[in-house]
Amino acid sequence: MTTVIDAALVAEHNAKLASDLKADYEALGGMLARRGVDIEELTSLAQTFAVAVPSWGVGTGGTRFARFPGRGEPRNVFEKLDDCGVINQLTKATPTVSLHFPWDRPSDARELREAASALGLGFDAVNSNTFQDQAGQEQTYKFGSLTANSREVRAQAIAHNIDCIELGKSLGSQSLTVWVGDGANFPGQSNLRGALERYLESMREIYAALPDDWTVMIEHKLFEPAFYATTIADWGTSFACAQALGPKAKCLVDLGHHAPNTNIEMIVARLAQFGKLGGFHFNDSKYGDDDLDSGSINPFQLFLVFNELADAAQRDGAGFKPSYMLDQSHNVTDPVESLMSSAVEVQRAFVQAALVDRAALAGFQESNDVLQAAQTLKQAYRTDVSAILAMARVRAGGAADPVRCYRASGYRDRVAAARPPKAGASGSGIV
Amino acid sequence: MTTVIDAALVAEHNAKLASDLKADYEALGGMLARRGVDIEELTSLAQTFAVAVPSWGVGTGGTRFARFPGRGEPRNVFEKLDDCGVINQLTKATPTVSLHFPWDRPSDARELREAASALGLGFDAVNSNTFQDQAGQEQTYKFGSLTANSREVRAQAIAHNIDCIELGKSLGSQSLTVWVGDGANFPGQSNLRGALERYLESMREIYAALPDDWTVMIEHKLFEPAFYATTIADWGTSFACAQALGPKAKCLVDLGHHAPNTNIEMIVARLAQFGKLGGFHFNDSKYGDDDLDSGSINPFQLFLVFNELADAAQRDGAGFKPSYMLDQSHNVTDPVESLMSSAVEVQRAFVQAALVDRAALAGFQESNDVLQAAQTLKQAYRTDVSAILAMARVRAGGAADPVRCYRASGYRDRVAAARPPKAGASGSGIV
Amino acid sequence: MTTVIDAALVAEHNAKLASDLKADYEALGGMLARRGVDIEELTSLAQTFAVAVPSWGVGTGGTRFARFPGRGEPRNVFEKLDDCGVINQLTKATPTVSLHFPWDRPSDARELREAASALGLGFDAVNSNTFQDQAGQEQTYKFGSLTANSREVRAQAIAHNIDCIELGKSLGSQSLTVWVGDGANFPGQSNLRGALERYLESMREIYAALPDDWTVMIEHKLFEPAFYATTIADWGTSFACAQALGPKAKCLVDLGHHAPNTNIEMIVARLAQFGKLGGFHFNDSKYGDDDLDSGSINPFQLFLVFNELADAAQRDGAGFKPSYMLDQSHNVTDPVESLMSSAVEVQRAFVQAALVDRAALAGFQESNDVLQAAQTLKQAYRTDVSAILAMARVRAGGAADPVRCYRASGYRDRVAAARPPKAGASGSGIV
Amino acid sequence: MTTVIDAALVAEHNAKLASDLKADYEALGGMLARRGVDIEELTSLAQTFAVAVPSWGVGTGGTRFARFPGRGEPRNVFEKLDDCGVINQLTKATPTVSLHFPWDRPSDARELREAASALGLGFDAVNSNTFQDQAGQEQTYKFGSLTANSREVRAQAIAHNIDCIELGKSLGSQSLTVWVGDGANFPGQSNLRGALERYLESMREIYAALPDDWTVMIEHKLFEPAFYATTIADWGTSFACAQALGPKAKCLVDLGHHAPNTNIEMIVARLAQFGKLGGFHFNDSKYGDDDLDSGSINPFQLFLVFNELADAAQRDGAGFKPSYMLDQSHNVTDPVESLMSSAVEVQRAFVQAALVDRAALAGFQESNDVLQAAQTLKQAYRTDVSAILAMARVRAGGAADPVRCYRASGYRDRVAAARPPKAGASGSGIV
DSSP: OOOSSOHHHHHHHHHHHHHHHHHHHHHHHHHHHHTTOOHHHHHHHHHTOOOBEEGGGGSOOOOSSOOOOOTTOOOSHHHHHHHHHHHHHHHSOOOEEEOBTTTTOOSOHHHHHHHHHHTTOEEOOEEOOOSSOOTTOSSOOTTOSTTOSOHHHHHHHHHHHHHHHHHHHHHTOOEEEEOOOOEESSTTSSOHHHHHHHHHHHHHHHHHTSOTTOEEEEEOOSSSSOSSEETTOSHHHHHHHHHHHOTTEEEEEETTSSOTTOOHHHHHHHHHHTTOEEEEEEOBOSSSSOOBOTTSSOHHHHHHHHHHHHHHHHHHGGGOOOEEEEOOOOSSSOHHHHHHHHHHHHHHHHHHHHTSOHHHHHHHHHTTOHHHHHHHHHHHHHSOOHHHHHHHHHHHTOOSSHHHHHHHHTHHHHHHHHSOOOTTOOOSSOO | OOOSSOHHHHHHHHHHHHHHHHHHHHHHHHHHHHTTOOHHHHHHHHHTOOOBEEGGGGSOOOOSSOOOOOTTOOOSHHHHHHHHHHHHHHHSOOOEEEEETTTTOOSOHHHHHHHHHHTTOEEEEEEOOOSSOOTTOSSOOTTOSTTOSOHHHHHHHHHHHHHHHHHHHHHTOOEEEEOOOOEESSTTSSOHHHHHHHHHHHHHHHHHTSOTTOEEEEEOOSSSSOSSEETTOSHHHHHHHHHHHOTTEEEEEETTSSOTTOOHHHHHHHHHHTTOEEEEEEOBOSSSSOOBOTTSSOHHHHHHHHHHHHHHHHHHGGGOOOEEEEOOOOSSSOHHHHHHHHHHHHHHHHHHHHTSOHHHHHHHHHTTOHHHHHHHHHHHHHSOOHHHHHHHHHHTTOOSSHHHHHHHHTHHHHHHHHSOOOTTOOOSSOO | OOOSSOHHHHHHHHHHHHHHHHHHHHHHHHHHHHTTOOHHHHHHHHHTOOOBEEGGGGSOOOOSSOOOOOTTOOOSHHHHHHHHHHHHHHHSOOOEEEEETTTTOOSOHHHHHHHHHHTTOEEEEEEOOOSSOOTTOSSOOTTOSTTOSOHHHHHHHHHHHHHHHHHHHHHTOOEEEEOOOOEESSTTSSOHHHHHHHHHHHHHHHHHTSOTTOEEEEEOOSSSSOSSEETTOSHHHHHHHHHHHOTTEEEEEETTSSOTTOOHHHHHHHHHHTTOEEEEEEOBOSSSSOOBOTTSSOHHHHHHHHHHHHHHHHHHGGGOOOEEEEOOOOSSSOHHHHHHHHHHHHHHHHHHHHTSOHHHHHHHHHTTOHHHHHHHHHHHHHSOOHHHHHHHHHHTTOOSSHHHHHHHHTHHHHHHHHSOOOTTOOOSSOO | OOOSSOHHHHHHHHHHHHHHHHHHHHHHHHHHHHTTOOHHHHHHHHHTOOOBEEGGGGSOOOOSSOOOOOTTOOOSHHHHHHHHHHHHHHHSOOOEEEEETTTTOOSOHHHHHHHHHHTTOEEEEEEOOOSSOOTTOSSOOTTOSTTOSOHHHHHHHHHHHHHHHHHHHHHTOOEEEEOOOOEESSTTSSOHHHHHHHHHHHHHHHHHTSOTTOEEEEEOOSSSSOSSEETTOSHHHHHHHHHHHOTTEEEEEETTSSOTTOOHHHHHHHHHHTTOEEEEEEOBOSSSSOOBOTTSSOHHHHHHHHHHHHHHHHHHGGGOOOEEEEOOOOSSSOHHHHHHHHHHHHHHHHHHHHTSOHHHHHHHHHTTOHHHHHHHHHHHHHSOOHHHHHHHHHHHTOOSSHHHHHHHHTHHHHHHHHSOOOTTOOOSSOO
């Protein structure tokens, strides 16, 4: 396997931090032991965690007002894979990449698959794109794609999704995520019910093209780019559609796609209960679909989401396997750094949720001891599991401190030299 | 039929306004004719409109901070019926009353039914109450009712709902509205999934007690009284439960029970599409479940809701029959006045929605003429149909100007004399 | 004066509609007379209304996901002026244009001034742009402009604003609107207090460069492009800064720049009371800074804003002169059509607010007759003043139905032929 | 000094936990030492922390729908003091009590002062109440208090506030907190500007009655009990009023009184910068003024608030002394337990904020190293300082685990026996 960062450099980095890490790990181990918890079990569990990285996330994002490019942005899918390789090499938590078509369309699927494999990477869900017009495209998505009034537009969007499935099959992917921005900016622009009927009709064709072992994930979003009414705006619509389509259709929860004040962890519980939780796009937000780094704004919410996932795993066993992906826009940071630290934040929530004493919690709930039930969650959340996460990385060959190690490696400087900025480009994906 | 206000006084009131009303009606008729619309059809349609009045709405409401009683508040269900009788007499738009048990529990159902009938009133949905503890009640709802951990609490709540059905049957009602405030104030207080499982288990027992021609309506609400997680918090949960229960279970939409920025008319469209739109609680709000007078804050939203209802009626025909009820808290106005003007506001939206040129709208949508599609709705909404509403009332025997007529009648003074305030009472219903 | 649309075509259009308009106008006049209102006074008042058009509004907008260009988009400031000329010619409500630098920077200010003058247009506030990097710019605004940590960046941003003032002076403008997107995407990214201190320091230099008869308007915005903390996020900050700067500094209210559920009309009342209401950016929104057409989502809110403006005008007399501008993003409509109908919607709210019987309202408020106070506003709002607006336009030489007349003129086809799309361009302004 | 809980019991409790606490404290001390932080400094700092307890907080709260009383609720101000005494005895973080008049009006101020003193308690800000009508009151606050149209109502409200100042003087308080629910439920109900003019006029009279060393704190709140427009709705209004009144007027920030998505820590920074930050009401919320336990919903936000306070303390030195109070509604927990654990949560945020390496943070900000700036905050926040808080308590004579010690003491059982429930009472304060 190729490693993008020199393995010796990682080892040297880890060696420097080894003594402090060992001391912290033992200190934490003692604290946990006094609470009856075995730190080794948690460290082993941490090593099982995996979250996919989106290919477009390694480019610099932006807003409708501006995009301020970063240095050394990847210019094609192979360079994106290199960046993803770094992230996984140092965190050991991101073994798969989620591609977006047509942006990442390879001329040769085998070549792409081999390039990924050489980096120790596989492919997660593939993503279709019917929210932009591509050069040379026959029909415009200005007035919708899968829901468009025009039969020709819908046919084009359906064909593109089926093409994504074909590409995904050739790459070893097993799921398709469908996000459409379709909707209306004005009351009256669209017949709200008619639009969803057309959506279901289109999705039925896509569904029919899914291999038996594939899943199609429906991603809802409250608003943007549509600012009055979005066809797939909430989990209720997503759920009703997934039900209408069949067992291979599930719902995807992006943490930034909800109305203000929404209790997202309850949506997770609902979808798990009704068997339709397909996966996540992790990020954080304060206002809308802000696509900020996971856990940077409301880390307790992220923990509560994983608390529901732990509850579902306990109830549903091995069959409960939602897919995890980061989906963030890195406007003011180095995307590789943000993705590494975000992967760690999601992993942190996963480990903290495992720390919840579920038997005690159930007991407090049963006896309406509300304060102690709440404290049971808070105690797990308050625990600083940083040393566990670092140890898990080091044991797996990653870096004790991924960002510090990355900076020491000089990777960004190297790619900045190798990847000169494209003239006037905002082309690295969603801005 | 008894009329609470002297019919001669109404007639005199109408006579005084007749000439101006006629002139306004003709002026509007001319305007509409120039747009190809027959005013008489709209007036006839307006006369078909009906919205139920909640028995608790005729008392003065309040907040957790204070309730400032009004004069002459009704002290029992018979006095509430009198007030409801006034509202229907003057508006001719509120022929039914929705009762709340145990508040309105009659000692003799036949007597209550006859009292209503004498006033020209019938009974709409009955409402159960498991969000308060009643004097002498065995189990407390402090920690939930239909979702409580305690089997005894759930049994009590189920029995109460079944009792409500029995009472409703004896009164000629055909539906039960179930709103529970159950939820949690702390993360951890409740197992989110377990709570919904218990809810469904409880509701199945209630469902089993429903007569064949009855509907049970599930009412969701984002928050209050639970401030972290509400078991039936959104339309998605309501819909999933209604599906799980069966065809007699439907969803009820209260306009104030949604997250900020929610597109409520789209929820209406979704529930209509999936056959689960049971009915409405009309009111208006700016912040939360403010329970303000219908159409007082965002009248265009009310119109857009009725635009979806008109669309659904056109698609689904006579089978589409959601129930309409006002559900408001009158803290600073005379409740009778607020309910009269609110009934008129809802009726106004109903008539304005009928003014939408649906064929033209569909054409603009089909051709993506977004501006004209939007203008088609706006033109209907902008039309001041006040003269149509007044004429519809006058023709049906109501008052041209209900509030003015009511004030002229001296009704409030009379009941203030007849109904002295109860000492320390906040007992007139939900505050 | 040049007219962009053939005046004979407008006259012909008006002639066709004249009979219906006369009949509608008389019908409405009669209705108003019966309420004691003279329609002619309202029509005269309507003719005094003016709202500026933003130069960037005549291009097609977009989102961070995509921009779908329209036909015949203007390629330079002269073509933008032509489009603005059409809007004012047909609506007679938009006599000024608001320019944005450097986008609209003329090589010869006199030439631009004369071009505008020939079209009957003047210049409203000028707008600076420090939220994007321009080609060849020395310092980047990636990490802020007027608030940047870097002294060099701040100096560049200050110089640009002072340059805007100079340009504005040469064009006959009398105010500068300063909107900065400066802020942070992460807690910790910026010292919140330090950023505002630097902002004030920068603004003091700009303020010092203002001519005596100029105003600088501070525009606040809750979020976007900064997604955690925006330096000028709310009216409180804007007000505190305007106070700190001095009497030539005022606050600008954009209807889409507030937190969910904010009562915007109350902010208007506050700023008017404290003498700091500088002006408006009109648009509408449902979720964030959606920049939808004015009055398309919540027309009652627009009316309530004008109700406060009418109240302030009554209190403060001729000295009360906030500036009005449209600021919208037209993603799915012809921008000229949207700007015309939006100008009319704002004018509609202005005329409806004038219909409020302020003496009666004050009386109801004084006696706590809440219902009638509310109805006093609603009656004015419900009045369909379309005929007044049309008559005001026709009398001033505009079009009875601007959109229909515009379509009949073939203007869009003509400019589509004359203005071929720029390859790959998203350059027509804010997307 | 009287202790409500037997001191021997506390000592015994601490003895049992001493060994584990020592081990945890040393483990944490080692971790901190490896980061260059001296745990003893933090523990000393923790001991300086103090937050006031509201007298009404020791009763069970409720909502407009219901209040479910708890056992042993205090029936008068002396019993409330006993409960507050327990809270401070075990947490050593709540040495003062904030009284609410007329609820807590003593017949003999000296007696009350001595009772408090015996428990080691002093009095923080006093609170006036003009949002409820008291029995026997001449004027009603139904339509406002300090902003009422009626001169007589305003005079009564002003006199009550001045009376509160007199009471406070006799009790050793030095500040008055003024919260008014005044506002409107309907557009038109109130002249928005006139209401604030009357507010300022009323407040000027109250301000004039303040002793020289007193502060009056203005508390804003977005909504509830007014549901359309609240006179003092946001920090901008609060700030403008505090400025208009003079240097003894400051602003109070309640964490639950803001619009959705508001960045509260930025409001803290603004008020600190402009010298108007008077104090806090701590609680937590997800939807509105939910009054949940501090830190139970969004603990990172609480930390970020204290991060701003630490920044201000560093800048402004000893003169920066905002007052801290808990203001919560305990609907489903034992209020004593909730107040103890909430005091600890606020103290936790205070200590974590002290852990922020401010020099490093400033450096990262200066160099736009956004990721590391963010991580600097996150590292401090992630640190589990529980052992520091426990050690600080134990050293000061409090309990290692306040809730466990309290439960062991049997206090609730004892007061439940001594304080039988009042018939039909909801009288223990704000519900």
